[in-house]
Every structure is written in C-alpha cells, then in structure tokens.
Amino acid sequence: MSQEIISNVICTVCGCSCDHLQVTINNDKIVKVKNACAMSSGKMLGYRNERITQPMMKKGRTLKPTTYERAIDATAKIITKSSSPLFYGWSLTSNEAIEIGVDLAEETGGFFDNTTSICHGPTILGVHEIGESSCTLGEIRHRADLVIYWGSNPVHAHPLHMSRYTVMSKGRFRKSRADRKLVVIDVRKTDTAKLADVFIQIEPNSDYELMSALRAAVRGDEIEQEIVSGVPIDKIEELAEMLINCEFGALFFGLGLTMSSGKNKNIEAALSLVKELNSKTKFVIMPMRGHFNVNGANNVTTWLTGYPYAVDFTQGFPRYNPGETSAVDLLARGECDSALIVASDPISNFPHQAAKHLTSIPLMTIDPHITPTTMCSDIILPSAHVGIETTGSTYRMDGVVLETRKLVDPPKTVKTDVEILSALLKRVKSLKR
Amino acid sequence: MEKELSILNAIVFDPLNNIEGEKLDVHIKNGKIVESVGRKARKINASGKIMMPGGVDIHSHIAGSKVNAGRLLRPEDHRKDVEIKTKRTHSGVGYSIPSTRITGYRYAKMGYTTVFDPATPPLKTRHTHEELDSTPIIDKGCFPLLGNNWFIMEYLRDGRLDECAAFVAWMLKATKGYAIKIVDPGGVEAWGWGKFIKGLDDPIINFDVTPREIIRGLCKVNKILNLPHIIHVHTNNLGNPGNYQTTIDTMDAVRDLADEKRPIIHITHVQFTGFSGSSWLNLGSGAPEIADYVNDHSHVSVDLGQVIFGDTTTMTADGPFQYFLHQLSGNKWVNLDVEAETGSGIVPFQYKRTNYVNAIQWGIGLELALLVEDPWRVFMTTDHPNGGPFTSYPKVIAWLMSKKAREKMISRINRTARRRLDLPNIDREYTLGEIATITRAAPAKSLTLMNKGHLGLGADADIAIYDLDPSKVDLENKPSTIRKAFKETLYTIKNGKIVSKQGQITGNSYGNTFYTESQVSKNLEADLMKDIQSRFKDYYTIELENYPISDSFLRNPAKINCKAEV
Numbered sequence: 001m002s003q004e005i006i007s008n009v010i011c012t013v014c015g016c017s018c019d020h021l022q023v024t025i026n027n028d029k030i031v032k033v034k035n036a037c038a039m040s041s042g043k044m045l046g047y048r049n050e051r052i053t054q055p056m057m058k059k060g061r062t063l064k065p066t067t068y069e070r071a072i073d074a075t076a077k078i079i080t081k082s083s084s085p086l087f088y089g090w091s092l093t094s095n096e097a098i099e100i101g102v103d104l105a106e107e108t109g110g111f112f113d114n115t116t117s118i119c120h121g122p123t124i125l126g127v128h129e130i131g132e133s134s135c136t137l138g139e140i141r142h143r144a145d146l147v148i149y150w151g152s153n154p155v156h157a158h159p160l161h162m163s164r165y166t167v168m169s170k171g172r173f174r175k176s177r178a179d180r181k182l183v184v185i186d187v188r189k190t191d192t193a194k195l196a197d198v199f200i201q202i203e204p205n206s207d208y209e210l211m212s213a214l215r216a217a218v219r220g221d222e223i224e225q226e227i228v229s230g231v232p233i234d235k236i237e238e239l240a241e242m243l244i245n246c247e248f249g250a251l252f253f254g255l256g257l258t259m260s261s262g263k264n265k266n267i268e269a270a271l272s273l274v275k276e277l278n279s280k281t282k283f284v285i286m287p288m289r290g291h292f293n294v295n296g297a298n299n300v301t302t303w304l305t306g307y308p309y310a311v312d313f314t315q316g317f318p319r320y321n322p323g324e325t326s327a328v329d330l331l332a333r334g335e336c337d338s339a340l341i342v343a344s345d346p347i348s349n350f351p352h353q354a355a356k357h358l359t360s361i362p363l364m365t366i367d368p369h370i371t372p373t374t375m376c377s378d379i380i381l382p383s384a385h386v387g388i389e390t391t392g393s394t395y396r397m398d399g400v401v402l403e404t405r406k407l408v409d410p411p412k413t414v415k416t417d418v419e420i421l422s423a424l425l426k427r428v429k430s431l432k433r
Numbered sequence: 434m435e436k437e438l439s440i441l442n443a444i445v446f447d448p449l450n451n452i453e454g455e456k457l458d459v460h461i462k463n464g465k466i467v468e469s470v471g472r473k474a475r476k477i478n479a480s481g482k483i484m485m486p487g488g489v490d491i492h493s494h495i496a497g498s499k500v501n502a503g504r505l506l507r508p509e510d511h512r513k514d515v516e517i518k519t520k521r522t523h524s525g526v527g528y529s530i531p532s533t534r535i536t537g538y539r540y541a542k543m544g545y546t547t548v549f550d551p552a553t554p555p556l557k558t559r560h561t562h563e564e565l566d567s568t569p570i571i572d573k574g575c576f577p578l579l580g581n582n583w584f585i586m587e588y589l590r591d592g593r594l595d596e597c598a599a600f601v602a603w604m605l606k607a608t609k610g611y612a613i614k615i616v617d618p619g620g621v622e623a624w625g626w627g628k629f630i631k632g633l634d635d636p637i638i639n640f641d642v643t644p645r646e647i648i649r650g651l652c653k654v655n656k657i658l659n660l661p662h663i664i665h666v667h668t669n670n671l672g673n674p675g676n677y678q679t680t681i682d683t684m685d686a687v688r689d690l691a692d693e694k695r696p697i698i699h700i701t702h703v704q705f706t707g708f709s710g711s712s713w714l715n716l717g718s719g720a721p722e723i724a725d726y727v728n729d730h731s732h733v734s735v736d737l738g739q740v741i742f743g744d745t746t747t748m749t750a751d752g753p754f755q756y757f758l759h760q761l762s763g764n765k766w767v768n769l770d771v772e773a774e775t776g777s778g779i780v781p782f783q784y785k786r787t788n789y790v791n792a793i794q795w796g797i798g799l800e801l802a803l804l805v806e807d808p809w810r811v812f813m814t815t816d817h818p819n820g821g822p823f824t825s826y827p828k829v830i831a832w833l834m835s836k837k838a839r840e841k842m843i844s845r846i847n848r849t850a851r852r853r854l855d856l857p858n859i860d861r862e863y864t865l866g867e868i869a870t871i872t873r874a875a876p877a878k879s880l881t882l883m884n885k886g887h888l889g890l891g892a893d894a895d896i897a898i899y900d901l902d903p904s905k906v907d908l909e910n911k912p913s914t915i916r917k918a919f920k921e922t923l924y925t926i927k928n929g930k931i932v933s934k935q936g937q938i939t940g941n942s943y944g945n946t947f948y949t950e951s952q953v954s955k956n957l958e959a960d961l962m963k964d965i966q967s968r969f970k971d972y973y974t975i976e977l978e979n980y981p982i983s984d985s986f987l988r989n990p991a992k993i994n995c996k997a998e999v
Contacts, residue, residue, distance in 0.1 A: 007978070008976040008978040008979055010979065019975050019976050019979045020976055095563060099567065103523070106518055106523060106524055124505065127505065127506060127767075128505075128506065128507075128508055129765065130765055131506055131759075131765035131766040131767040131768075131779070131780075132767055132768070133766070133767075133768040134767070134768060134769055134770075135768070135769060135770035135771070135772070135776075136556065136557075136769075136770065136771050136772045136974070137772070137974050138771075138772025138773060138972075138973055138974040139625060139770045139771070139772045141772070141974060142625075142772060142773075143625060143626065164974065165974060170971075172583075172971065172972070173639070247626065248625075248626065248627075275766065278627060278756065278768075279760075281627055282625070282626055282627030284768075284770070298505070299501055299560065300563075302501050302504050302505050302532075303496075303500075303501050303504065303532060303533045303563075303564050303567060304523075304525070304532055304533060304534070304567065305524075305525065305526065305532055306504050306508070306510075306511035306525065306526035306530075306532050307508060307511070307526075308505050313518075313524070315517075316517040316518050316524060317515040317516060317517045317518065317524040317525075317526075318511075318515070318524060318525065318526060318532075319515075320508055320511075393559060393563065393986075395560075399498050399502075399557060399560065399769070400556055400557060400974075400975065401557065401559035401560045401563070402559075402975065402979055403559070403979070403982075403983060403986065
C-alpha cells in the first residue's frame with residue numbers, strides 16, 4: 001500500500017481538540033505525525049500498543065477469549081438483571097456512543113455517570129449557582145490582552161493551548177505575545193509559571209481566600225489583612241488593577257482550583273469574580289477540560305436528561321444529585337450491583353473503597369487497551385479508537401463540535417463503541433420483551 | 434403495503450385552501466394527502482371535531498449550544514417537571530427547557546409537527562443538529578446567525594454584495610441551515626468588547642459598517658439567493674424603553690427594497706422590541722404604532738414573543754441584552770460569545786403579573802396580535818422559552834379568541850399597567866380560521882414549505898385533530914374549553930401516521946431536517962473559496978476543511994434547492 005498524507009486531522013487527546021495535525025499513513029499504520037504535541041504524537045503513534053483484540057470473558061478466575069455475540073449477550077443479561085447497574089466513563093468516546101449509553105442506562109434503570117464527577121464536577125456545580133461568562137477560544141485569541149491560568153499547567157497538560165488560543169497565538173486584535181499579559185497562579189512554579197509576566201505563588205488549599213480577597217479588591221473594598229493565602233495585599237491589589245484595566249481578560253482554571261479545598265465554592269468564587277469584572281471590562285472564564293470529549297459527555301447527557309453527569313434512572317426518570325448519584329459515592333456505599341465501564345479506567349483513578357466495590361460486582365469494560373480496569377473485568381469488549389480507527393463527533397473544551405475522521409482500520413477483529421453499544425441496547429430490549 | 438387512512442366528517446380549518454369550518458373527509462396515502470383511498474383504509478370518525486394542518490412554529494429555541502447551556506444552568510427547572518419512561522417513550526425533563534425527546538413529544542401532543550430553531554451560531558451548528566436529530570416526531574430546521582459575521586460585515590463594508598451572497602450560500606450549505614437570522618446586527622460584535630450599540634446608524638467598532646447596512650445588505654442577499662424564507666430579524670436595542678421606534682426604523686430601512694406586495698423582512702418577537710416611553714417608569718406599549726406600520730406596509734411580517742406569567746429561562750444570541758437583563762434581575766447569567774460570528778446569553782426570569790413592566794410586556798404581545806389586521810403577517814410565538822415555554826400556546830390562543838379570557842387576566846395584572854394599556858379597549862376576537870392561520874398556514878407560507886401548513890392534495894399528511902365542536906360551544910365565553918382543546922390533540926398525525934392520541938405518544942419516529950442550498954455560479958463560488966481560504970485561518974481556530982457539516986451528519990436531511998441570481 002502506498003503512503004498517504006492526511007491534513008487537518010483532529011486530535012483526540014485533550015480538550016483543545018487541535019485540528020491541524022498532519023498524519024502520514026503507510027500500510028494502514030500511522031507512521032508520522034506533524035504539528036502535534038508530545039501527548040498527541042504519543043497517542044497517534046502508540047495507539048497500536050497494548051491493545052485488546054478480541055472479546056474476553058471470565059471462566060472461573062481467568063479471562064478466556066470469546067466472541068462479541070457471546071460477550072454482548074452475557075453483558076446484556078447481567079445489566080438487565082441488575083437492580084442498579086452503573087454506566088461509567090464516556091469521556092474518551094464519541095457523542096454518538098454516549099447517546100446510546102444514556103439510552104442503555106435508561107432502559108435498564110441504572111446510573112449514568114462520566115469522568116466529570118471526579119474532575120470538573122465541582123465546576124458544573126458552580127455554574128448551576130452562578131452561571132458563567134464564557135466564549136469560544138477564538139474570541140480569546142482575537143481579543144484577550146490578559147490571560148490567567150489558575151491551578152492549571154497547560155505547558156504539560158494542554159501543550160498547544162497557549163500557542164493556538166491564548167498568549168502565544170496571533171489574533172485579529174492581538175498580534176503577538178507582546179500584546180498580552182500572562183498571569184499564573186499556582187502552588188508551585190510550574191513550567192507555565194516560568195513563562196508568566198506575573199506569577200503568584202499561593203499556599204496550597206487557600207484558593208478560596210485569595211479569590212475572595214481579589215473580589216474585594218476589584219470592588220474597591222479595604223482588606224484588613226496584610227497577607228492572604230501567602231500573598232501580600234499590595235500584590236493582590238496590583239493584580240486587581242490588572243484585571244480591571246485590561247480590555248479583555250480570560251481566566252482559565254484547572255483541577256488545582258477545582259479539586260483543592262473548597263471545590264465548588266472555589267469555582268463559585270471564580271465565576272463570581274469574572275461576572276463582577278464584566279461591569280468594569282470584558283472578562284471570560286473557562287475550565288481546562290482534560291479528556292477530549294468530556295465536554296461532549298456533559299452535553300449529550302444534558303440534552304437527553306437535563307443533567308450533565310451523575311444521572312439516576314432507577315425511578316424511571318432522570319434524577320440528579322452529585323454526591324449521592326455520582327459513581328464514586330454509589331460505589332463507596334456499595335450500591336451498584338454491576339458496572340459497565342466505557343473508555344475509562346476507574347480502577348486506577350477511583351478511591352480505594354469505590355474501586356474495591358467495582359471488583360466485587362460483575363464488571364464489564366469496553367476499551368481499546370489493556371488497563372487495570374480491564375484486568376479486573378469479568379467481560380472485556382475491545383473497541384476501536386475514536387478519531388483514529390473510527391469516526392465520531394466530539395466537543396472541544398469551549399463547545400465547538402468537530403467530526404473526527406477515520407484514518408486507519410481498527411484491528412480486524414475489533415468493533416467500534418457505537419457498534420458494541422447498539423448491539424448491547426438491542427439485546428437488552430429483546431431480553432426485556 | 435401502502436399505509437392508508439381516512440379522516441371522516443371533520444370540521445376543517447385550512448386557510449391556505451380557503452376552508453373555514455367545512456365538514457370534510459381527508460384521505461391519506463403514503464404520508465401524503467390524496468383524493469381517495471381504498472376501502473380497507475383505516476378510518477377515523479372526526480365528527481364534531483376540528484381538524485387543522487399540523488402546527489408550524491417559526492421561532493422556538495429548542496436545540497443547540499445555548500439551549501443546552503440553559504439546561505445545564507438550571508437543574509431547578511427540571512426537578513419540577515419530569516416525565517417517566519414508558520414502553521413507547523423516553524424519559525426526560527421539561528418545564529422551560531425540556532430535554533430533546535420531551536420537546537418532540539410535547540409539540541406533537543399539541544398538534545405541532547414542524548418547528549424551527551431560530552438562532553444557531555454557525556461554528557456550533559453541529560451541536561444544534563445533534564440535538565435536532567435527537568428531537569423525535571417533528572420536522573425541523575435552524576437559522577444560522579449571520580448579522581455579526583466578520584466575513585459578511587467586511588463584504589458589505591466593501592460593497593461586495595455578490596461575494597456576500599456567495600458567502601451566505603456557502604454558510605447555509607456548510608451549516609445545513611435554512612434561513613438568514615440577524616440578531617442585534619453589529620451589537621453582538623461590540624459586546625465582544627463589552628460595549629453596546631443602540632441605533633441603526635451607530636458604526637460598528639473596527640468594521641466601519643452600520644446595523645442598517647447589514648440589514649439592507651442581507652435583505653438584498655436573501656433576494657439574490659432566492660431563499661425560501663425572508664431575513665429573520667431580532668432588532669437592535671431589544672429590551673430598552675422606547676425601542677418600538679428602532680423596530681419601525683428597522684422595518685422602514687428595507688422598505689424601498691420591496692418590489693412585490695409580499696414581506697421581505699420578518700421582525701421576530703416584537704413584544705420585546707415594542708416598548709414605548711423613555712424609562713422603566715413611563716414604559717408603555719408601542720404595539721399600536723408598530724401595528725399601524727405593519728398594517729400600512731406589506732413588506733413586513735412579525736411574530737409575537739408573547740409573555741406568559743411565570744418562571745422561564747431567557748436565552749438569545751443577543752449577548753449584550755442578556756447581560757443587561759442579568760444586571761436588572763440579579764439572576765444567574767451565562768454568556769457564550771462565538772468567534773467571528775455571534776454570541777449568546779442566558780438568564781432565568783420570572784414574569785410577574787403584579788410587576789408593572791412585565792404586565793405591560795404581556796399586553797404588548799396581545800395588542801400586537803389583535804391590532805395587526807392581516808393574520809398572514811403575524812405569527813403566534815412565545816419566542817420559546819423567552820416569553821414563556823411553548824407549552825403555554827393554548828393560553829395564548831384563548832386570550833386571542835376570547836375577550837373574556839383577556840379581561841380575566843387584565844383584572845389581575847398590575848393596576849398602573851392596566852390603566853396604561855390599550856388592551857382593555859380592544860374587542861377583536863380571533864376566529865378558529867385565524868388561529869389556524871397564525872399557528873400553521875402563515876408560518877408555513879413564510880417559510881415556503883409548500884407541503885406544510887395546509888391540507889390540499891399532495892400536502893404532507895401532518896394533521897392535528899382537536900376535540901372541539903365550535904357549533905356546540907360558545908368559545909368566546911368558554912376560554913377554558915379553548916385551552917383544554919389546544920393543550921392536547923385527539924389525534925396528531927405526522928406523515929400519515931398517528932403519533933399522538935389523546936396526549937399519549939404512539940409513534941417514535943424522527944422527522945426531517947430542512948436546509949437550503951442556493952447555487953451561485955461556478956466562477957463566483959471559486960473566487961469566494963479563494964477569498965475564504967485566504968482569511969479563514971486568521972478568523973477561526975478550526976481549519977476550513979473541518980468547518981462544513983458533512984451530509985451524513987444529519988439523521989434525515991431534506992434539502993431545499995434554490996437558484997441564485999449571481
């Protein structure tokens with residue numbers, strides 16, 4: 001087979017959804033990737049490693065190869081019989097697959113949760129309370145003269161964020177790095193902080209205090225303390241002046257703000273700060289979403305159920321109460337009696353108690369790779385990579401939807417998430433008849 | 434086997450075919466209305482029931498990025514209104530921003546079979562289509578927001594009208610959109626800097642073009658492309674006292690472009706731009722002045738944006754207005770600006786009958802409907818969910834048909850508003866035929882959906898049968914009967930199939946998504962693509978190749994072809 005070069009390929013790693021990758025394919029394998037960051041190259045060139053290529057089912061204590069038909073049938077029987085199956089993961093697959101997943105949870109009266117609940121869940125709780133002033137990333141590229149990263153280290157976690165969308169990008173009204181100020185707020189001097197015009201190092205778990213002091217300073221209130229969160233008041237007031245005096249400011253935040261002490265209260269304070277700044281200038285805020293389609297998982301679930309994650313179908317209608325209906329909490333309480341994990345690895349990421357319960361109930365996984373979760377599973381349904389081996393639409397962190405492409409064939413014996421989930425839903429419906 | 438159905442002895446209201454309350458039989462075969470069917474056809478006896486074409490909603494925010502952001506913003510909205518899964522239907526949530534499935538079911542239950550989402554940011558229109566595809570039963574479409582688009586503003590600034598037309602044609606094709614939507618032209622671009630513009634002649638910062646030039650330019654483009662609908666305009670200055678003048682000025686800005694006696698501009702949710710007075714204290718209804726203008730000028734059509742008292746979620750592409758409403762109400766607020774194109778905002782809101790301003794707003798919508806003489810140029814909407822959820826339509830119908838219903842509400846609204854409105858002195862009551870006009874026939878005609886909005890031979894068999902016998906009920910004096918009848922149909926038929934029966938969904942099909950393709954000359958298209966390519970990367974953060982929505986992306990696409998004049 002001859003060599004083929006495909007341009008404008010959409011990356012499926014982080015929430016940046018860079019769509020300018022150039023991929024060289026030789027013999028139905030990706031052999032070269034241009035314009036990609038290290039994470040993206042890693043995935044694009046390494047997607048063939050540690051794959052599961054055929055369905056597996058536990059016989060006794062060992063996993064044995066089986067067919068999709070048998071594995072899907074067994075999975076369908078388990079989740080149909082369960083009183084409260086959990087459907088978890090979803091952030092590394094397509095909207096099309098997620099949509100079927102929600103229907104599956106509804107059909108079986110289970111719980112549907114995505115990785116948001118251990119990631120930017122508090123962000124969403126904050127938005128429920130305050131709302132958010134936001135925009136697409138291009139608005140920031142064109143207009144922002146002040147960019148803040150708070151508790152976020154894009155140099156490592158979103159490597160092209162700054163060059164494509166923020167301080168290092170070329171926009172209509174901001175031509176270069178010299179036209180913009182970069183502020184980084186973090187507990188340590190990260191590689192992003194090293195690039196900042198202003199770096200503010202704060203004491204761990206004191207984001208809420210600093211955010212509140214900043215809000216007070218922006219309002220012109222007197223602050224009686226001399227130091228807040230390890231930062232002298234002068235510096236806070238200086239920062240407040242920067243915020244007020246910019247023409248267009250953008251605050252990006254990561255899990256450093258979301259998952260440190262205060263959680264959703266930190267986010268409420270951040271959202272409020274940005275909201276209030278809009279009476280003085282233009283200001284926007286955006287969470288640095290991690291997985292390439294975690295935003296899609298939130299969106300699809302929201303249009304189908306009204307709620308973005310942690311949806312409970314056990315009563316026949318969507319119910320939502322994160323902390324009660326979210327995966328970690330359900331599992332920690334030992335409530336779910338089976339779990340289907342799709343495109344995620346909760347055994348690695350969940351707290352011990354929750355992970356332990358997962359291993360004590362029938363556990364089924366749909367995933368392209370061998371992971372700790374697949375290793376603990378009773379049934380494994382291998383799947384193709386969205387955006388490499390199959391198509392599917394995904395949401396960028398700012399809500400721009402892109403149609404990813406199929407670049408190469410998946411391993412001959414491997415089906416896509418959509419194929420597997422559709423067959424599963426069909427089987428569940430026929431079992432219920 | 435061919436699907437055949439006969440509806441016998443119905444009291445038919447089909448304004449496009451000049452049928453008003455005649456007792457008729459209608460036959461259906463393969464989803465279309467036909468002359469006759471075989472003897473074995475299924476029969477529905479609709480004796481003593483009224484029958485109308487399926488409802489056509491020309492302006493209802495049911496899908497897309499801001500609708501979903503509204504859902505995400507408001508778990509409290511969903512909790513009070515849930516629907517349980519049944520054998521035939523999905524579960525979901527409702528109230529002011531229903532989940533997609535519930536939107537389809539609730540429209541179908543009310544006898545509506547076609548709904549257009551009037552505001553999709555082009556860059557995010559894939560999202561809109563994903564939601565439209567997830568909305569069952571009804572046919573649908575969406576209007577891309579083009580009034581603050583950088584390419585368009587630049588083409589119009591430079592007087593390159595043909596290129597502008599070619600660009601709009603490309604945009605409609607790329608987004609699978611149906612018509613040109615203009616929201617606060619230039620104002621949303623200014624909001625990108627947190628700034629506001631007010632008047633039609635305010636220059637737009639950095640673009641050296643005015644709202645008037647954008648509206649006139651796109652009106653001309655609409656004509657050049659022979660699009661099925663007319664420019665659909667949300668004016669500047671929405672929500673500000675005195676803005677009725679902006680509305681009239683906007684209509685008048687294109688008066689000289691009309692060459693036939695038919696509308697060339699649609700002003701949407703006029704209630705929100707029908708305020709007279711100079712402040713909130715002396716706010717009044719500008720509906721009489723606007724209605725006078727509409728009555729005197731055939732180039733204009735309008736829809737209401739009727740206010741319904743109660744809780745709802747306001748959402749529009751008019752980002753600056755939503756910020757203003759957030760400041761006014763203190764309620765939570767979402768803003769979502771979209772690069773090089775548009776913006777949007779969302780604010781939950783409660784319309785209170787005892788609040789002076791809200792009561793005036795309620796009056797403006799009804800005054801407008803009652804004072805515009807030609808029902809073919811005024812469509813019933815609540816600008817769902819901005820004035821109130823679409824499920825409130827039966828209330829609006831009752832107010833329009835019964836002075837008694839209006840009087841009852843007027844007696845309960847804010848006293849000062851009651852004194853200042855003309856509404857108590859208006860005696861007009863809509864007939865059932867006029868209701869059929871403003872809820873289906875006229876919007877279908879305005880959208881040039883030739884097979885919708887009527888029951889003539891060859892029309893799509895989209896039909897609503899309501900349990901109402903006008904010969905037996907004195908409707909003006911029994912508004913509750915009107916409300917009850919229009920709340921849910923006896924039968925809703927979509928493409929010849931019964932999809933809802935007495936409020937129970939019986940079919941779980943998915944309708945079509947209409948979009949427009951206007952073909953410009955090959956040379957012009959080639960020149961345009963060269964020009965777009967040269968600047969696209971400078972304007973957008975995605976690649977040109979990844980912008981157009983592929984044909985296979987839509988579940989049931991239905992393309993309307995038009996021939997451009999360039």
